[in-house]
Amino acid sequence: MVFVKRTLRGKRVLVTGGAGFIGSHLVDHLIAEGVAELIVVDNFFLGQRANLAEAYRKLPGLQLLELDAAGDDVLRAAFSRLGTIDVVFDLAVIPLPNSLEDPQFCFDTNVRITSHLCELLRKGYFGTLVHFSSSEAYGTAMTVPMSEEHPLKPITPYAASKAAGDHLVRTYVASFNVDALIVRPFNNYGPRQNDQLYAGIIPMLLSGAFGGNTFKLFGDGRQTRDYIYVTDTVRAVLALYACFQERGQVVNIASGQEISMIDLKTKIEHILGHPIPMQQCDPRPGDVQRLVADTTRLKSLTGFAPQVSFDDGLVKTIEFYRQRASTMQGR
Template sequence: MNLLVTGGAGFIGRWVVKRLLEDGHQVWVLDDLSNGREMNLEEYRNHPNFAFVHGDIKDEVVLEQLFQNQFDICYHLGASINVQDSIDDPRTTFQNDAVGTFFVLEQCRKHQVKIVFMSTCMVYDRCQEEKGITETHPIKPASPYAGAKIAGENMVLSYSFAYNLPAVVIRPFNTFGPYQKSSGEGGVVAIFLDKKARGETLTIYGDGTQTRDLLYVEDCARFVVEAGYSDKVNGHIVNAGLGKDISINNLARLIVGDENRMKHVCHIHPQSEIQKLLSNSEKAKELLGWEPKVSLEEGIRLTEKWMVENSETNRAEEEEPGDERGDIR
């Protein structure tokens, strides 16, 4: 097939591109590199089925030209993803995540291209049941980031119903793995591993009892890709997670193994914290036959191995020193 991945130079986008190329498709990436990195796609630069376009999802001229390529599926991952950034500058997040999504949707409608919309588990209210969060769980837009994503979700589903456009909303839980940034609001696993390698203290926001369901990135990418391949999920919202949660305190212990290297600090945005996140992915299993394959421990081992092997290159790409936050994507 001929496929478009917006945000394909980002962390998850890079792994989605990898999977699609391995499946033999022609893959186009649109990314403005505001969050993504060219190094994420370096190995595909000369791939015969790969094309990269440096552009903005809000640029309707670029989109109009790009969609002349008659895509079969648009994997729409391009977005602003940082919670604190959305609190400090809600306009940018809304423009990218809601307005940008509208412009992409219009092209998908015009050319009848299926859209896979990458949302986030951050739209949910806290989990209060041991069975985990299902797709019918209450939502709570506790940050402009979550609010913009909910707006994007509703637009995507409205196009599915109003125009019979093939569309699916996916809500992966907190994803981690190789190529994730260890700076700014990067993933907590990457940040903790980076601090461990540097011999630094792992600082934890709040009391560290907040929990996250941590999904290894290759499992996430497989879920994203298969949501595009299947017609069974059209018109649906679908979760994906490991199905086990861990507190940030216990994650720090698992990674560094030394209580003396853990320090708690005041949370920078406690109003947007979700205390417990635990995915129920039964719907993904039922409709896609998808289940996670990589355990948290194995995922951490693979991520640490990659970070050690690529430490110089990866750190050169980081723009600022990191801190870990409990609201990772």
Template sequence: MEGSILDPALLDRAFRGIDAIVHLAALPSVPRSVNDPLASHHANATGTLHVLEAARRAGGMPVITASSSSVYGANPCLPKHEGLRPAPMSPYAASKLAAEAYLGAYHHSFGVPVLPFRFFNVYGPRQPAGHAYAAVIPAWIDAAVTGQPVVVHGDGRQTRDFTYVETVCRVLTQAALRRVSDPNPVNLAFGTRVSLLGLLTELESVTGAAVDRRHTAPRPGDVQHSQADTTRLRTLFPEVEPVPLREGLEQTVRWFRTRP
């Protein structure tokens, strides 16, 4: 089906006769949320509320949801564990934290089984690059394979915990099949802290070519450092092992080079 999670009638049709809901619909991007906070709120917070209401109408279907590591925001502690005080720095982060709060409320008020995952910089094949709000890895790979300079916001020393999309899908599949539920958030990343300059070095090694760099000013709302504490994730999903960054970059570069 194609449509919006803001359409209750469509959600009712989509949820008829199913076993679980994996709710990934969102309006992503910190910069986009800074430019249009209301759009991010409607899609991410109100949209999640619509999903939860439809799940309740469908008899209390389990709802597995993508939140974001951006909710940690200005909290400087590393690695980021789920017990830290959230400190959103952007409307996007605030909208994701609101969505988490609604999941907890529906679990406690209505008994809806929920599981909020905090995604950390997911990347992989088919992630779009050709738009103003593209994530860093597809944007940089697209530039690298087409011989364009990459744009680095700030000095490039900010760090991220990159997670390959196949790893994320393994966790989501296990959560749905085993009906794992918990109203408390779970980091979905594996504690691999890499600077953006380090990512560029790895990308140059994978592509076999030097990449020109163009530094610009830091973006409002961007978090300086990010790294997941993996304790809760590994307790709930001990069988899942992450795809290493090098392997994930190789597969993603291969896709960009062979895409139609």
């Protein structure tokens, strides 16, 4: 199958959630792609201005709009002021742990963001939507590896919001012939991942290593995840945009390799050269037990293969958080 390549060079691009973990790395790569204009939308629920420091150095004209993408009127007004945008990468999200504390807020906010962007796309405010889903929409693996045809069996309100958003995007493609792509990342890791409120397991482990905190292991530690280094995820997304032809397609982004949480802890301890204090806790409600992706579709469309091995990525990540801890302690 032959695909016509398209480029982001010279395009006007907007990134929701662009000050977040994956979003800020995407922003860095978009600058390297040579976009003509780049706008970041973020309400700093989790995003950090410091994540955009490198982007501002490379692109002083970067625009930052501090607003809530779930607000219909606010978002529409922003697009009206900006004029026609070529591409929107949608990463704005309320994360999974919040859905266990405030499920209605998490679900409603995530679905509203997707709904508002679909409407703006339908009405011609921008040309292409690249919507970020989540492997959590699948729930625990029923078959492995998990292809894009795996049933969606969400088990948290967050996961339900991501599944609902995916369905919504696909209905807009089918009903209104809009240009949209759904990318479904599995577990990302790397520098800038949130290590405070709603932190992921790798930042929590490193908080135990460098901050003197006790790492809490929920359940027996046999839960598995499919980790991919954040810059590889960004590369895959940009490759999909470049080759994308079939509107409404869903594509997994992952390494295709799984590791248990207890083995992850052991691997990080081996790199560090010392143990991390741990407390074993009861399982968390809604904790997916197994995730491992089938990446056949991604490879067939783009030829993509991760550039950063898991071990190398962990070394880079550990060094980032080591330096961050040292900076914080020196204040």
